[in-house]
Amino acid sequence: MNNYRKFFVVGVAVAMLMVSCRKEGFDLQNPNTRTCKSYVEQFETIWQGINNTYVFWSRDTVDWEARYAKYHPIFESFDAHGADSAxxxxxxxxxxxxxxxxxxTLLLWNxxxxxxxxxxAASNSYSHETDEMAQLNILQKQPGILDFTCYYVGNNNFVNSAYCLLPGKTAGKYxxxxxxxxxSIDTMSKANFANKDKAEAPFRAFYGDQYAEGVTNGAVNRDxxxxxILDVRNNGGGYITDISPAVVSLLQKNYQHGYSRFKEGYGRLDYSSWVPVVFDCPKNYIKQAKPIVALVDINTVSSAELSAQAIKSIPNGTVVGExxxxxTCPLxxxxxxxxxxxxxxxxxxxDLLLSSEKRPRDxxxxxxxVYSSTFDLVTNEYQSLEGVGVQPDIKVLYDxxxxxxxxxxxLEAALEFLRKGN
Amino acid sequence: MQGIMCMLLLAAPTCLVAQTSEPVQTPPRTRHWNIGLTAGIDRNYHIVDMVYMTDMKFDKYRVGPVYGLHIGYAPLSWLSFNIGAVMIQKNYHMDHVFQYHSTRYSLPTTTTNDYINVPVEMKLSVGRTVKVHAFGGVYGGYWLRSHRKGVTYSFSNDRECHFDEDIEFSDKRDNRIDKGFTWGAGISGKIINCIELGVEVRWYYGIEDIQKPYMRNLNPRYNTTFAIQAGLNYWL
Incomplete structure (x- = not known):
């Protein structure tokens, strides 16, 4: 019996030891709602937010721990001695x-x-400004231009658009x-603003009156x-819901871009399952398959890149430009x-991004x-285009x-390809 | 597993024959070694602090099968030492419930994790024909496979998507080594001289974070598993 008592005591001691063998957790503050009162708090919050929520940690090669070690003391010194804006x-x-x-993109309030x-954050080895007005001036000299508009829709969205019919390969065809x-096409269609009719004119002419729902009585359906040509040069992207009516309606079928995932925890590698990214073809789509060129440049961004990739995926689609x-990953x-x-x-x-004042609440x-991708997105072959972009089938650099x-x-290269087929 | 079962079943009649053929006046031979099989079900508690991600709930549990074999050595009638190899599932369920616009979403994921555990334990017993046991020890283990099934969300067409897939282990993230403590209690009785039947309840208390310390600010994740098993022991 004495033995049992000893074993009981040992058992209780072991049980207490076991509980203490687990590591303690710690509290992580929600980076979306934290109010910072110093330079170093601002640094810690953003560093931790990116540490826990950034969607590219499976591929990114930046040593994020080293960044903490290097810059934490610098922000501490800012609190101690101040910092000028530079x-x-x-x-x-x-x-x-x-x-x-x-x-x-980081928007920071001092x-x-x-x-x-x-x-x-990103820096491109190749970049240039685009002289959009020069491109539009050249376009206006082309025969057959019908409309060119530049309108702002609401506080943050604008659509600068142009439509024309250019001479085709065959005489009398366009x-x-x-x-x-x-x-911002869907937003534009629903918004009320001055000169709305004029702003919508290129889209109505190209797709038809129900342009936000696909192709109806527009030019692309004409025999x-x-x-x-879908020119998305200098197109900064926008609402992903526009891709179906604006692009997939020209493909005649649903378009599967690839797969996406997001996070299911604060661990850098706590990812959700990959799910197919399918853009449904609207019920109003082009009647007849026709050669389509996506005209792109280095300033074709986000949704515009997905559109170019969609056009590249079909046999009658070609991407021309840079x-x-x-x-490429949505947010x-x-x-x-x-x-x-x-x-x-x-x-x-x-409010630093979306409000009209661009000032913080406090x-x-x-x-x-921190403006950052919400989803990781890959192609059907599980290739990421982030930082890589869509490669043109016919490469023509900006000159x-x-x-x-x-x-x-x-534009000349795109027209030559469509007129001569090479 | 089937082979071991057959071996034990074949061995049982031999034991009966051996018992009946011994002269009555000979004292019964003391048997020190035993080999056994156990099978049952377990229920795992996945311990994780989701901090501000409060709409990810790990509060529903999933059961899984557990089965294995063990070898025991009993130097005394009330004391024995066991070592085993146990296939055990440490499953968990996560429900991500949130409101987006006017729609309430529920995205459940059930993760099934297969482990092999090797418990080494000491067992204290009281009783003669029916014995009551208490045991405790340590275990080591290895994470063999992980599988998840559930529902997630596709942004492109605003639909829920079902998935059912094996999870590829990440050398950077996943700590596949498991270790911890095990303890429990059971009751057993000999149905014939060398075959013993028993049931037991047992806890596996993991002290190994299932994640490697691959980043700063990572709260640990542990498994605590409760199992109910029935088993058969063959005394050699």
Whole structure:
């Protein structure tokens, strides 16, 4: 019996030991709602937010722990000694420099000077400004132009568009051309604003009166239109819901881009399952398959890149121009709505981006807004286009000198391909 | 597994013959070694603090099968030492419930994890024909397979998507080594001289985080598994 008592005592001791063998957890603050009162708190919150919610940790090669070790003391010194705007900007550039996410932009509020700075994480080895007006001026000299408009829709969305019918390969036949600078088509169709009819005209002419729902009585359905150019150069993207009516309606069938996933925990590698990304073909789609060219450049971004990839995927589709920007993974910018659904992507004070004042809710705080991809997205072959972009089938680099001389080399190449077939 | 069962069943009549053919006046031989099989079900508690991700709930549990074999050595009638090999599932269920626009979504995921555990334990027993046991020890283990099934969300067409897939282990993330403590209690009785039948309840208390410490600010995840098993022991 004495033995049993000893074993009982030993058993209780072992049980107590067991409980203490597990590591303690710690509290992580929600990076979407935190209010920061110092430079170092702002740094820690953004660092931790990216650490836990960034969707590319399975591929990104940046040593994020090293960034913490390097920059934490710098932000501590800012609190101790102050920082001018250049130091502040450079420190933040250093923190996020080279991250793979080509959407990632930091909007940071410095309450000391009451100013906002914006930093893009990605840097492209190839980039250029696009002289959009020069391109449009050249287009207006083409025969058969019908309309060109530039209108803003609401606070943040604008659609700058142009439509024309250009001479085709066959006499008496045409190439329908549409250019638009933003995937805000559905928003535009629902909004009320001055000159709405004029703003909608290119889309009505190209797709038809129900342009936000696909192709109806527009030019692309006409028998004398033998080919199509969708010019998404300098198109910064926009609402992904536009892809089906604007692009998939020209493909005649559903388009599966690939697969997407988001996060299901705060571990860097806590991913959801890959799910197919399918854009449904609207019930109003083009009657007859026709050659389609997507005209792209390095400033073709986000939804515009997905559109180019969609056109590239069909036998009658060709991408002409430069490789696109490489911000191919979608996001939801509205953090009040989306962050607690996906726990990835954008976080922080969205007023710094979305409000008309671009000021934080609390101007005395070190407010921040991190604009970042919500979903990881790959092609059907599980290849990521993030940072890579869509590669053109016919490569034609932007040529500023020729553009200044009145020649849009990329448009010329697209027309030549459609007219001659090479 | 089937082979071992057959071996034990074939061995049982031999034991009966051996018992009946011994002279009555000979003292019964003391048997020190036993080999046994157990099978049952387990229920796993996945311990994880989701901090601010409060709409990811791990509060529904999933049962799984558990089965294995063990070898025991009993130097004394009330003391024995066991070592075993147990196939056990440490499953869990996560429900991601959230409101988006006016729709309430529920995205459940059931994760099935197969482990092999090797418990080494000491067992104390009281009783003669029917014995009551208490045991405790340690176990080591290895995470063999992980599988998940559930529903997720596709942004492109705003639909729910079902998935049913094996999870590929990540060398960077997944700690496939398992270890911890095990303890429990049981009751057994000999149905014939060398065959013993028993039931037991047992806890496996993992002290190994299932994740490697691959990043800063990572709360640990542990498994605590409760099993009910019935078993058969053959005394050699």
């Amino acid at each position: 130091e502040y900007l450079n420190a933040w550039r250093g923190v996020v420099n080279g991250l793979l996410d080509h959407h990632m 309450p000391n000077g009451k100013y906002r700075i914006g930093i893009r 190439i329908a051309y549409l250019r638009f600078s933003s995937f 004398d239109v033998e080919a199509i 490789r696109t920007y490489g911000a 939801v910018a509205n953090t009040d709505r989306a962050f607690n659904v996906y726990y990835t992507g954008c976080f922080g004070d969205q 101007p005395n705080s070190y407010a921040y807004y 500023a000198d020729k553009l200044a001389a009145g020649v849009d080399t990329q």
